[in-house]
Each structure stands twice: as C-alpha cells, then as structure tokens.
Amino acid sequence: xxxxxxxxxxxxxxxxxxxxxxxxxxxxxxxxxxxxxxxxxxxxxxxxxxxxxxxxxxxxxxxxxxxxxxxxxxxxxxxxxxxxxxxxxxxxxxxxxxxxxxxxxxxxxxxxxxxxxxxxxxxxxxxxxxxxxxxxxxxxxxxxxxxxxxxxxxxxxxxxxxxxxxxxxxxxxxxxxxxxxxxxxxxxxxxxxxxxxxxxxxxxxxxxxxxxxxxxxxxxxxxxxxxxxxxxxxxxxxxxxxxxxxxxxxxxxxxxxxxxxxxxxxxxxxxxxxxxxxxxxxxxxxxxxxxxxxxxxxxxxxxxxxxxxxxxxxxxxxxxxxxxxxxxxxxxxxxxxxxxxxxxxxxxxxxxxxxxxxxxxxxxxxxxxxxxxxxxxxxxxxxxxxxxxxxxxxxxxxxxxxxxxxxxxxxxxxxxxxxxxxxxxxxxxxxxxxxxxxxxxxxxxxxxxxxxxxxxxxxxxxxxxxxxxxxxxxxxxxxxxxxxxxxxxxxxxxxxxxxxxxxxxxxxxxxxxxxxxxxxxxxxxxxxxxxxxxxxxxxxxxxxxxxxxxxxxxxxxxxxxxxxxxxxxxxxxxxxxxxxxxxxxxxxxxxxxxxxxxxxxxxxxxxxxxxxxxxxxxxxxxxxxxxxxxxxxxxxxxxxxxxxxxxxxxxxxxxxxxxxxxxxxxxxxxxxxxxxxxxxxxxxxxxxxxxxxxxxxxxxxxxxxxxxxxxxxxxxxxxxxxxxxxxxxxxxxxxxxxxxxxxxxxxxxxxxxx
Numbered sequence: 001x002x003x004x005x006x007x008x009x010x011x012x013x014x015x016x017x018x019x020x021x022x023x024x025x026x027x028x029x030x031x032x033x034x035x036x037x038x039x040x041x042x043x044x045x046x047x048x049x050x051x052x053x054x055x056x057x058x059x060x061x062x063x064x065x066x067x068x069x070x071x072x073x074x075x076x077x078x079x080x081x082x083x084x085x086x087x088x089x090x091x092x093x094x095x096x097x098x099x100x101x102x103x104x105x106x107x108x109x110x111x112x113x114x115x116x117x118x119x120x121x122x123x124x125x126x127x128x129x130x131x132x133x134x135x136x137x138x139x140x141x142x143x144x145x146x147x148x149x150x151x152x153x154x155x156x157x158x159x160x161x162x163x164x165x166x167x168x169x170x171x172x173x174x175x176x177x178x179x180x181x182x183x184x185x186x187x188x189x190x191x192x193x194x195x196x197x198x199x200x201x202x203x204x205x206x207x208x209x210x211x212x213x214x215x216x217x218x219x220x221x222x223x224x225x226x227x228x229x230x231x232x233x234x235x236x237x238x239x240x241x242x243x244x245x246x247x248x249x250x251x252x253x254x255x256x257x258x259x260x261x262x263x264x265x266x267x268x269x270x271x272x273x274x275x276x277x278x279x280x281x282x283x284x285x286x287x288x289x290x291x292x293x294x295x296x297x298x299x300x301x302x303x304x305x306x307x308x309x310x311x312x313x314x315x316x317x318x319x320x321x322x323x324x325x326x327x328x329x330x331x332x333x334x335x336x337x338x339x340x341x342x343x344x345x346x347x348x349x350x351x352x353x354x355x356x357x358x359x360x361x362x363x364x365x366x367x368x369x370x371x372x373x374x375x376x377x378x379x380x381x382x383x384x385x386x387x388x389x390x391x392x393x394x395x396x397x398x399x400x401x402x403x404x405x406x407x408x409x410x411x412x413x414x415x416x417x418x419x420x421x422x423x424x425x426x427x428x429x430x431x432x433x434x435x436x437x438x439x440x441x442x443x444x445x446x447x448x449x450x451x452x453x454x455x456x457x458x459x460x461x462x463x464x465x466x467x468x469x470x471x472x473x474x475x476x477x478x479x480x481x482x483x484x485x486x487x488x489x490x491x492x493x494x495x496x497x498x499x500x501x502x503x504x505x506x507x508x509x510x511x512x513x514x515x516x517x518x519x520x521x522x523x524x525x526x527x528x529x530x531x532x533x534x535x536x537x538x539x540x541x542x543x544x545x546x547x548x549x550x551x552x553x554x555x556x557x558x559x560x561x562x563x564x565x566x567x568x569x570x571x572x573x574x575x576x577x578x579x580x581x582x583x584x585x586x587x588x589x590x591x592x593x594x595x596x597x598x599x600x601x602x603x604x605x606x607x608x609x610x611x612x613x614x615x616x617x618x619x620x621x622x623x624x625x626x627x628x629x630x631x632x633x634x635x636x637x638x639x640x641x642x643x644x645x646x647x648x649x650x651x652x653x654x655x656x657x658x659x660x661x662x663x664x665x666x667x668x669x670x671x672x673x674x675x676x677x678x679x680x681x682x683x684x685x686x687x688x689x690x691x692x693x694x695x696x697x698x699x700x701x702x703x704x705x706x707x708x709x710x711x712x713x714x715x716x717x718x719x720x721x722x723x724x725x726x727x728x729x730x731x732x733x734x735x736x737x738x739x740x741x742x743x744x745x746x747x748x749x750x751x752x753x754x
Contacts, residue, residue, distance in 0.1 A: 001044070002030065004052035008123070010660050011040010015126075024067040024103045024135040032124065033131040034072070040660065043078055044134065046121035048088045053119040054139055056081075061576065063603070064122055065107040065138040070099050072130025073564075076614070076657050077108055082119040090425065092397045093657055094600040095611040096564040097124065097132070108611060109142060109601040111395075111577060114493055127657045144576075146631040150548035160500040161542045169535040170524055171215050172204040173197075175510035176227065177524060179583035180265040181235040181623035181640055183517045184209050186218075188239065190225035193510065193527055195246050195695040198223055207268055210516050221270050222259055228283035228298070228335075229585050230593060233291040233314055233621035235642070237263040237585070239270070240310070241280040244301060249690040249729035253303040253683035256281030260319060277322045278308035282334035282353055285585075286592050289344055289616035289656075290314060294368065297332040305331040305679030314621075326371045328672050331679035333358060335590045337390045338366070341424055342399055342617050343658050349390035349403050349422075350379045353588050354685050355410045357382040363422075363431065365665060375667030378431030380418055384408045387509075389462035389589045391470060393492045395579065395598035396618050399424040399661060402490065404437055404472060407458030409479040409687025412702040417456030421495070427664040438499045440486020442477050443506070445720030448485060451477075457484040460589055461513035463521050464581060464596045466627035466635035467544050468492065471500075471521055474507030478704045479687045480529035481721055483508050487540070503538050514584035514591075517625050517638040519545055529688075529698040530723045544633045551575050551628050551636045554606075559641045563656070564614035567641075569628070570606050576631050577601070578610055580624035580641070595619070599626075612643075615656035619643055691734060692745050693726040699735070711736050715746035 001007060007017050014036040023029040030044045046052055056062065064077065081091040095108040110120070124132045151158040173192025179185055185208040191198040203220040227242035244257040256279035261270045280298030283306075287293055291314030300306045311325045312318070332338075336358075337351035350363040358364070361375045362382025379385070388406030392399075401422050407415035419434035437460075439451035457475025465471055473487040483506035488497040503523055507513070510527035511534075520541055526534035552572045561567055569578070580597040597619040602609040608628075613619055625638035683690070688698035699718070703709075707717045714737060718726070726745040728738050733745075740749035 002028070004047045005030065006045055006047045008045045009040060009042035012038035013040050013042065015042040017044065020133060029133050029135040031131055031133040032126045034126050034129050037127070037129055041125045041127035041657065043123045043125040045080065045123035048080065048082070048121055050119070053082060053121045056113045056117060056120050058113050058115045058117060060113055060144065061142040062110045063107055063140045063142055064094070064110065065105065066124070066134050067103050067105050067136045068097055068124065069101060069103055069133045070097055070130065072126060072128045072132065073099050074128025074130070074655050074657070075124055075126050075132040077106065077122060078125040079110060079120060079122045081114070081117045084116050084118055090659065091120070092598070092600070093125070093613070095602070096614050107602050109603055111598060111600070125657060128655055144631060149632045151546060152548060153546040158543055158546045161540055161546070163501055163503050164539050164541070165504060166213065166537045166539060168213055168215065170206065170537050171217055172206045173533045174206060175225065175512070175525055175527070176229055176587045177512035177514050178229055178231065178237050178585045179514055179516070180237070181583065182265050183211070184265070185522070186237060186263060187524065188220070188224050188227070188229065190220060190223040190227070190242055192533065193225055193696050198243070198246060210518065216268070218268055221261065221272070222257070226282050228280065228285040228295055229587070230285040230287055230293055231583065231585055231622050232262070235265060235623045237265070238285070238293060238312060239263060240276060240285060240295060241283055241298060243281055244279065246695040247683060247690050250732070253685055254281050254299055255279065255301050255303050256299045256306070257301060274318045276310050276319055278306045278310070280306050280310070284332070284336045284338050284592065286338045286340055286346065287620040287622065288340060289620055291621045294338070294346070296338060297334055297336050299334070299681070299685070300678055302678070303681070303683065305681045307331050307676060307679055326368055327675070328371060328373060329676050330373070330673050335588050337590055337592045339390065339392050339401060339592050340617055340620065341365070342615060342661065344617050347401060347424060349401055350382055350385050351388045351390040351403055351406070351590065352385065353387055353590070354687065355386060355408060357385055361667065365662060371672050372669055374665040374669045376422070376429060376431070376665070377667060378422065379403065379420055380433070381416060384413060384416055387458045387460070387589045389460045389472065390592070391462045391464060392595050393470065394464055394468040394596035396595045397598055397613070400492065402434065402470065404462065405457050405460040405475060407478070410702065412479045412687070412700055412704055414454070414705065415456045415458040415475065415477050417454060425661045427662070428666045429662050435495060435497055437472065438486060438488045438497050440484055440502055442482055442484045444482050451484065457486070459508045459511060461507070461511065461523070461586070463513050463515050464594055465515065465542060466519055466579065466581060466629055467633035468596070471513070471540070471542070473503055473513050473540070474511050474523060476508035479700050480509045480527070480698050481700070481704070483526070500543070503540070505534060505536050505538050510588070512586050514586050515581065519627070519635045519637070528721065529700065530721060531694065531697040532722070544635065547632050547634050550634050551630045553626070553628050553636050553639050556626070556639050556641065559639070561612055561641050561643050563612060563616055563643070565612050566602070567610045567612060569608050569610060571608060571628050572606065574630065575608065575628045578608065578626065578628045580619060580626055580643070582622065582624055593620070615658060617656070617658070689735060691729050691732050692737065693723070697723065697726070699723070699726065711739055711750055715751060718746060
C-alpha cells in the first residue's frame with residue numbers, strides 16, 4: 001500500500017489489493033478487486049493514525065474528491081471518524097460511484113463534523129465483484145459564512161417557538177394521523193372510541209388540507225378505531241384491523257377484526273383488500289426494504305392476544321396466507337414498536353401500549369429470515385414503557401434509537417422522565433442512559449402546578465424535524481388523567497433537551513403530533529377517562545421558522561428516484577444539508593416507520609447533487625418529504641419525491657452496501673415457539689374498570705398514588721376529573737364506589753357511608 005494507506009474490509013469474499021501504473025496522474029494508482037463475494041466489502045482507506053488521518057474541526061464540512069475507474073456497479077466513498085472518547089468508528093457512506101471505464105472525478109461533501117471528532121479517514125468500498133482503481137485524493141474545508149439570523153418574532157418566540165390553536169376544530173374524533181403524499185392529512189376516527197357512534201354505525205375519517213385549513217369528512221366502511229396503518233410504496237395508505245366490539249362488563253374485552261382496507265389519496269376513498277389471517281386490535285405495521293409490510297400483536301376476534309405475524313406482499317398487493325409467513329407464535333403486545341434496521345432485521349424498542357412490556361429484557365432484535373429473537377439489554381423500567389415513544393434518530397444512517405417516557409395503565413404509577421439510547425451499529429448493542437425529559441406543569445384537577453420529583457409523562461409524542469432535532473410534546477402523568485404541559489427539542493448531536501414553548505391544549509390518550517411539509521408540527525386529540533374528546537387542533541412553529549427567510553428548492557430535476565442514484569436540485573442560496581423525511585403515520589405515541597435519511601451533497605454553486613443511499617432498508621420505498629436546510633438550520637418547504645422499490649435500483653448499482661452492525665449479539669436467543677392459537681390477556685387490558693359508566697368512560701382499575709382506598713377519596717378524584725354520574729354495570733362494585741347499592745356510583749348516600 002502507498003504511504004498512509006491501509007487495507008480494510010470484512011465479510012466472506014475473495015479480494016486483492018494492488019498498485020498499478022495506469023494512473024490518473026503520476027505513475028501509480030491503487031486498485032481494489034473482489035473476485036468472489038458472499039457478503040461484506042474491501043476498501044483502501046487513509047491509515048487510521050495521528051500521522052496520516054487528516055485533522056478536522058467539529059461543526060465544519062469538507063469536500064472530498066478523488067479520481068476513479070470501476071468495473072463494478074457496487075462501489076462507494078466511505079467515511080470514518082475518530083471520536084476522542086470512543087476511538088475510530090464508521091461514520092457513513094457518502095456516494096455511490098457510477099461505473100466508469102475512463103478516469104472520472106467524484107466529489108462529495110461531508111455532513112457537519114460531530115462534536116468530539118478530531119480526525120477522519122475515507123476511501124472507496126468495493127462490495128460487489130469487480131474492481132475500483134483510485135488516484136489523486138483531495139480534501140478541502142468548506143467556507144462557511146453564516147449570515148446572521150434575523151428574528152421575525154418576539155425574543156421568546158425565536159428561542160422557543162410558538163403554538164397556535166387553529167380556528168377550525170377537527171370534525172371527527174380522530175386518533176390516527178397519516179400525512180399523505182399530496183401534503184394533506186388523513187385523520188382516522190372510526191367510532192372515535194364512542195359506543196354511541198359504534199352502535200349507530202357512524203364511522204368517520206377526515207382529510208385536512210393545511211393549505212386551506214379545511215376538513216372533508218370521508219365515509220369510512222368499518223370501525224377503524226385503534227387499527228394499524230402505514231403508507232405503501234405507491235403512496236396509498238394500508239389500514240389493518242380495528243374494533244369489532246366494545247367490551248362487556250364481566251364478559252369479553254375489545255375485539256379485533258380481520259378486515260383490511262387501502263385509502264387512496266387521489267380519490268379519497270377506501271377499498272377493501274383480502275383479509276388478515278387473524279384479528280388485530282392495536283397491531284404494529286412496519287414497511288420492509290422491499291415494500292412489504294410486516295405486522296405483529298393486537299387482540300383477536302375473541303379478545304385474546306394475537307400470536308399471528310402478518311405480511312403484506314408489495315408484489316402481490318395482498319396479505320400472504322399463513323403458511324407463507326414466518327411465525328414466532330409469541331405475543332408481542334399491543335402496538336409494539338418494530339423499527340427496521342439497515343440489514344433488514346427488526347428492532348423491538350420496548351415501546352408498546354397497555355400494561356407491562358414483553359418478558360425478558362423488554363427489547364430485542366428480531367430476524368425474520370432466521371425466525372429468531374435475540375434479547376437486547378439495558379432498557380430501564382421496561383414495565384413502565386406503556387405509551388412511551390421510540391424514534392430512529394436523525395440521520396437513519398447512524399442507526400441510533402431514542403426511547404422516552406412511559407407509564408403503566410395497570411399499576412398506574414406516575415409516568416417517568418426516562419430516556420434510553422441504543423446504537424445499533426455496535427457489535428452487541430445495549431441501551432444506555434439518556435438525559436431526562438424536562439419537567440413542565442401538570443393539571444391534577446385544580447389547575448396547573450409544576451411537576452416535582454421524578455414526575456414525567458406517558459402518551460408522549462416525538463417528531464423528527466428537518467433541522468435534525470426531535471420535538472417531544474404532549475403527555476399525561478397517569479392513565480387517561482392529569483395532562484402534562486411540556487415540550488422540548490432533543491438534539492442528537494449534543495444528547496441534550498432544550499425546553500421550548502408548550503402546547504396550550506391537553507394532549508394525552510389518543511393524541512397525535514406530526515410534521516407538516518412546511519416544517520411546522522400539528523397536534524390533535526385527547527381522550528381523558530371521562531370519555532370526552534378535545535377537537536381543538538394546535539400547530540407549532542419551531543424556532544427555525546422565525547430566523548428570517550427560508551431557502552427555496554427552485555427545481556427538482558426528477559421526482560422519481562432510485563437507490564444508489566444521484567439526483568440534482570437547484571436552490572436559491574447556500575445550503576448545508578438535505579434529507580428525506582418519511583411522512584407520519586402515527587397513533588398512540590407510535591410511528592415506527594418515522595425516519596430522517598441524510599442525502600450527502602455534491603455542490604456546484606446553486607446546483608446540488610444529492611447522493612441517494614443504495615440501501616432500501618435505510619429508506620424503504622415510498623413518498624418522502626425532501627428538505628434543504630441552510631447554515632442557520634432553516635429548512636425549505638418540502639418537495640415530494642418518490643423512492644421506487646428495490647427492483648428500481650439505479651442501472652449502475654447492483655446491490656446495497658449493508659454494513660456489519662449488531663453482528664455479535666450476546667443476549668439470549670429464542671427461536672419459534674410451539675404453534676398455538678393465542679395468548680390469554682386480561683379483559684381490563686385497556687386499564688379501565690368496566691363495572692362503571694358507559695364503555696367509552698375509563699374508570700381506572702388502579703387509582704393514582706395519593707388517592708386513598710376509600711369511597712370518599714376515590715369519588716373526590718372522579719369528581720375532580722369530570723366523570724359525572726356513573727351507573728353500576730351489573731351487581732359487582734370492585735372499587736367500592738356504591739356502598740349504598742342503589743346502582744349509582746358516588747351518590748350522596750355512598751359518601752355518607754364512606
């Protein structure tokens with residue numbers, strides 16, 4: 001190898017390194033060849049040493065260049081960084097190289113150098129049979145004149161953003177929010193958790209248009225209350241299962257049905273697909289790299305837990321029969337957060353809905369092809385992660401997941417402030433402790449007071465923003481009670497929270513928060529235990545929209561994109577990054593498909609070439625919002641682009657560059673369980689005692705700490721939370737709310753008897 005260059009790579013392949021005389025300049029060039037490959041890559045890299053690796057400055061960007069010739073479609077510029085604490089580590093792939101018989105120049109800009117990074121190295125990875133010959137490497141620091149930001153609001157707004165409650169209220173009791181590829185928002189209610197609507201067959205959805213502020217109510221064929229949903233590769237929305245029946249006191253609980261539908265954003269209508277193999281009330285829905293959808297968990301038609309995995313075939317446009325789907329026969333719970341990893345496996349983060357987490361460590365890596373589940377350690381308080389939020393942090397290439405908040409509707413403790421972070425690039429990933437969620441105010445029934453002690457929130461929402469931060473907002477301290485008013489911005493680069501303005505509206509159970517294409521965040525819903533619904537809608541303007549004018553994407557050459565390709569846009573001024581953000585499909589704090597995919601830049605004035613990942617697992621096929629962001633973190637309005645399926649890999653890209661991450665898992669491994677029908681679950685799985693009031697009223701099975709186990713204390717809490725008159729369903733009174741036995745809870749005679 002030449003001075004200051006080293007051989008590198010991994011995997012099962014036959015390879016060679018050589019110095020050749022047919023150089024671009026001078027008399028020598030480097031050549032890397034693969035003659036056989038099962039997996040892995042080989043690369044020539046600048047030597048990882050203080051003598052050879054170039055020094056860099058945190059926050060700066062660098063233009064890297066080289067000349068190359070290739071005989072393989074599978075070669076990329078790969079970047080490593082030296083962390084002052086953690087040492088050398090893979091950073092990212094920057095650019096897939098087009099095949100070239102003659103010497104060709106390639107240039108690409110690094111992302112901003114992370115804090116703690118003092119040196120970088122890079123080179124060309126070859127991950128398919130053939131060769132890459134390289135010469136004349138260059139590196140230049142990008143000049144970064146940052147124009148001073150001009151505050152266009154008050155000083156407080158420019159620091160913390162501002163909330164606006166919209167004048168037009170949401171006409172439906174929507175608990176599912178899906179941002180469509182035309183910029184509108186599908187708001188799915190079904191019955192809206194209303195037994196009256198269910199009995200009347202009144203099932204609704206609405207389409208909200210941010211451009212006009214108007215709503216259009218959409219006929220809805222079934223009660224899609226607590227269904228699963230996900231955008232398909234073509235932009236339509238797949239809606240799976242929902243509510244077949246409300247629970248009966250002393251009888252069955254909620255029931256899921258087998259029906260499935262597709263919503264078309266063009267016609268704004270639902271059409272039925274083939275049925276699922278099982279009922280699933282509260283199912284997961286995760287898109288895979290080939291456009292298929294995989295789903296787990298939820299409740300069956302008999303109210304028991306479903307142990308049936310479901311798979312939607314993108315090629316066949318239908319749910320596959322049971323015998324074609326790998327089964328673990330395990331119960332993953334309700335809305336289990338299953339996040340697609342860069343190698344096609346699924347990471348179960350531990351976030352879920354209702355009650356305790358799964359047995360064991362509470363989080364795991366699931367390998368569909370091997371049909372194995374490997375426990376992942378480190379998640380704290382795994383049984384208090386009910387309606388926590390988990391997000392794949394920006395950028396997706398970093399493979400880090402943040403899990404925050406949560407509670408437990410069964411034991412009903414005060415919700416927590418915990419955050420845990422996991423790096424899925426590690427050989428054997430484990431959760432590590434993150435910073436605590438900032439505290440805000442909580443309304444315990446007598447007005448807002450400051451949170452104290454370890455009080456945090458469940459029902460928390462987390463939204464990826466185009467500046468690379470995460471907005472966490474909304475939540476409540478207890479099961480469908482005690483709303484928390486607090487919002488903050490989490491910065492993955494500094495691993496810190498910055499408190500910002502709080503949504504003035506309560507946003508607890510059945511609330512949603514999601515990113516709009518103009519860079520604002522919209523929040524909807526709230527369904528406290530007394531059965532009421534908050535129809536007010538809030539919109540958050542982040543601080544980045546109050547820093548002066550926005551960059552503009554003046555043209556997108558092509559809106560149909562393929563993997564491993566280079567796409568050109570033009571902008572009206574200097575930008576420092578561009579990314580794809582997958583539109584939201586969120587409910588119950590859960591959107592496992594939410595992701596932010598970095599697009600490394602090659603810059604020529606106002607013309608910017610965007611280098612698209614070759615790996616569909618990093619950016620599953622579908623429609624994405626494309627944002628361009630300037631040096632002040634101000635984003636453009638998004639343009640919509642379509643990433644076609646992996647069958648549409650660029651003509652000069654044969655395969656994805658998949659890295660060897662999480663390849664040495666040390667946790668306990670389990671294979672498929674014995675075939676079984678279902679998992680028995682409690683009929684109080686929704687945390688409500690059905691002996692009291694109508695079915696959409698949720699009297700907690702366990703009252704919050706501090707409420708004494710007396711009729712007077714419990715009735716005072718119910719009165720404070722606006723429950724009103726509660727009739728007794730049947731003869732049982734397990735909470736002791738009707739000692740007079742007159743059929744009404746908390747009556748005057750009950751309080752005299754205490």
